[in-house]
Amino acid sequence: MLREIFQRIFGSSKSAASSTPQETEIIDPSMNYLIVGLGNIGEKYDQTRHNVGFEIADALAEEFEAQFSMERHAFKSHFRWKSRNIYLIKPTTFMNLSGKAVRYWMGQHKVPLENVLILVDDLALPFGKLRVRAKGSDGGHNGLKDINQALGHNKYARLRFGIGDSFSKGRQVDYVLGKWGKKEQEDLASYVHEAVGMAKEFIAVGLNPGKGK
DSSP states (O other): OHHHHHHHHHOOHHHHHHTSOOOOOOOOGGGEEEEEEOOOOSGGGTTBGGGHHHHHHHHHHHHTTOOOEEETTEEEEEEEETTEEEEEEEESSOGGGHHHHHHHHHHHTTOOGGGEEEEEEETTSOTTOEEEESSOOOTTOHHHHHHHHHHTSOOSEEEEEEOOOOOOTTOHHHHHTSBOOHHHHHHHHHHHHHHHHHHHHHHHHOSOGGGOO
């Protein structure tokens, strides 16, 4: 009886604690971005032309002092910039199954399609030439081909890094999976730096700077 009287007068400490609202961070999904560097995992693929997507992703993470950790389907990093949440991944599914990682992490972080950027090598462009496109065919690239299949379309942005086509007939695979040449290595860092700048521009303003995103 006395206990009930005290509770009526002073209130229950348990109920008072439970009535205090917990602070939660409300994140607008439109501010979530997924940047995907394409490549193959494993030491033998390091510094190969087909892995330039990984190199751009590494350089972007380094600029923001972000660290990668092994997570589902990818090495993943996260940082905030200009009030945006940037999720940066390097798929561990190998190039031919890149779509699995893209689709999974888009779903995990509710990233809208217009905030997805794929970093990819391109034989059709001269070495170091960079282009950003809102959509396009896979151009024979197995990574893009799998992403197209996983998403059901090809309407996602990609930053294409030219690796040139200086190979003889029948040697395309060897060329793509081969190490950078000496002259390429001399210029690679500056081109990767330029690609990082273009990825940041995509995050800051999207594909159309005039929309002020």
